[in-house]
Amino acid sequence: MRKVSVLKKIKGGKMVKVDLEFDEEGRIHSIIISGDFFVYPQEMLEALENELKGCKVNEVREVIEKYSTKMTVLGFTLEDVIELIEKAFRV
Amino acid sequence: MVTWRLIISEGNVFWNMAVDEAMLLLRDEDKIPNTLRLYVFNPSAVTIGYFQRINDAVNIDFLDKRNIPFTRRITGGGSVYHDVNGEVTYSIIASIRDVATDVLKSYEIICKGIVYAINKFGLDAQFVPINDVVVGGKKISGSAQSRKKRALLQHGTLMYNTDLMTLASSLKAPKEKLLSHGARSILERVTTLSRELGRRVTKDETIKAMIEGFSEALNVDFEESKLTDEELALASTLIEKYKSMKWIYKR
Numbered sequence: 001m002r003k004v005s006v007l008k009k010i011k012g013g014k015m016v017k018v019d020l021e022f023d024e025e026g027r028i029h030s031i032i033i034s035g036d037f038f039v040y041p042q043e044m045l046e047a048l049e050n051e052l053k054g055c056k057v058n059e060v061r062e063v064i065e066k067y068s069t070k071m072t073v074l075g076f077t078l079e080d081v082i083e084l085i086e087k088a089f090r091v
Numbered sequence: 092m093v094t095w096r097l098i099i100s101e102g103n104v105f106w107n108m109a110v111d112e113a114m115l116l117l118r119d120e121d122k123i124p125n126t127l128r129l130y131v132f133n134p135s136a137v138t139i140g141y142f143q144r145i146n147d148a149v150n151i152d153f154l155d156k157r158n159i160p161f162t163r164r165i166t167g168g169g170s171v172y173h174d175v176n177g178e179v180t181y182s183i184i185a186s187i188r189d190v191a192t193d194v195l196k197s198y199e200i201i202c203k204g205i206v207y208a209i210n211k212f213g214l215d216a217q218f219v220p221i222n223d224v225v226v227g228g229k230k231i232s233g234s235a236q237s238r239k240k241r242a243l244l245q246h247g248t249l250m251y252n253t254d255l256m257t258l259a260s261s262l263k264a265p266k267e268k269l270l271s272h273g274a275r276s277i278l279e280r281v282t283t284l285s286r287e288l289g290r291r292v293t294k295d296e297t298i299k300a301m302i303e304g305f306s307e308a309l310n311v312d313f314e315e316s317k318l319t320d321e322e323l324a325l326a327s328t329l330i331e332k333y334k335s336m337k338w339i340y341k342r
Contacts (some may be wrong), residue, residue: 036148038222
C-alpha cells in the first residue's frame with residue numbers, strides 16, 4: 001500500500017489536506033479530506049470520501065463533480081480537491 | 092423588538108459542546124426559543140473543527156503535559172484555545188429563517204455582533220469572510236456554524252485576555268502556513284482586547300459588550316434565563332460522545 005499526503009493553502013487562509021492510500025492496482029484504498037473549512041450538509045464530505053474509494057485517477061473528476069450540486073463548500077473548492085488528488089497520483 | 096433567550100454559563104469542554112449540540116437539535120424540533128448563550132470553558136480547553144485531523148490541528152503532547160482537555164466540535168473550521176481567564180465563547184442557536192438562509196450571509200450577520208461588541212471598547216474591527224473578525228489585521232474572534240433542516244448553531248470566540256503563548260503552543264500551524272508566515276505566525280496573527288487597549292479587560296465587560304453587540308446585529312432584545320430540563324437531559328447523554336476517543340480521533 002502506497003501512502004501519500006498532499007496539502008494546499010487556500011487563498012484566504014484555509015487549508016485542505018488529502019491523505020490517500022493506493023492499492024497495487026493504483027486505485028484509491030482510503031482517503032481523508034481534512035482541514036479548517038466548512039461543508040454543508042456536513043455528512044456529504046464522508047459520503048464523497050466513500051465514493052472515491054476504489055477509483056482510479058481518471059474516474060476522480062467525474063465522482064467529485066457529481067457532488068458539486070449536493071453540497072456547498074466554504075473555504076475551498078472541489079476543484080482544489082481534484083487538483084490535490086491528481087497530484088497525489090503523480091507523486 | 093423580538094426577544095431571544097439569553098443563557099450565561101460556565102463548564103468544561105465536553106459539557107459545553109454537548110449543550111450546544113443539544114440546543115441545536117431541540118431548536119430544530121422547535122422545542123426551545125432562539126437563544127444566545129455566552130460561556131466560558133473551565134478549565135481552559137481546546138476544540139478542533141469537525142473536518143480537521145487531530146494530529147494536524149493540536150499539539151497533543153503539550154496539551155497532555157499541561158492537562159488541557161480537548162475535543163472535536165460538530166462545527167467545521169479550525170482549532171481554538173479557550174482560555175478560562177481570557178476568552179468568552181458565544182453560541183447563537185436560532186431558526187435559519189430568523190437569521191438568513193444563505194450561509195455566508197448568516198455568518199456575516201452573526202459576526203457583526205462581535206464587531207459591534209468590539210466597537211463598544213472604542214476599537215475598530217472588521218468582519219473578514221468567511222468566519223473571522225480582526226482588529227488591526229489581527230484575528231480576535233473566529234466562528235463556526237453547523238446547520239440542521241430548520242435550525243443553525245453558530246459558535247465563536249472573543250479573546251479579551253487570552254494567554255497567546257499557551258495558544259501558540261497548543262495549536263499546530265500546518266507546515267505550509269509556517270513556511271509562509273514564519274514560526275511565530277500565531278502570535279503575529281492574533282490579538283486580544285487587553286493587548287489592543289493596553290489595559291486588563293475583564294470577562295464581565297466582555298460579556299456585557301457581547302450582549303449589546305448581538306442585540307444590535309440581530310435587532311433583538313435578550314432576556315436571561317436557564318437551560319430547560321430537556322436541554323440538560325439531552326446534553327447529559329451527548330457528553331459521552333465528546334469524551335470518547337472514537338469521536339476525538341475520528342479523523
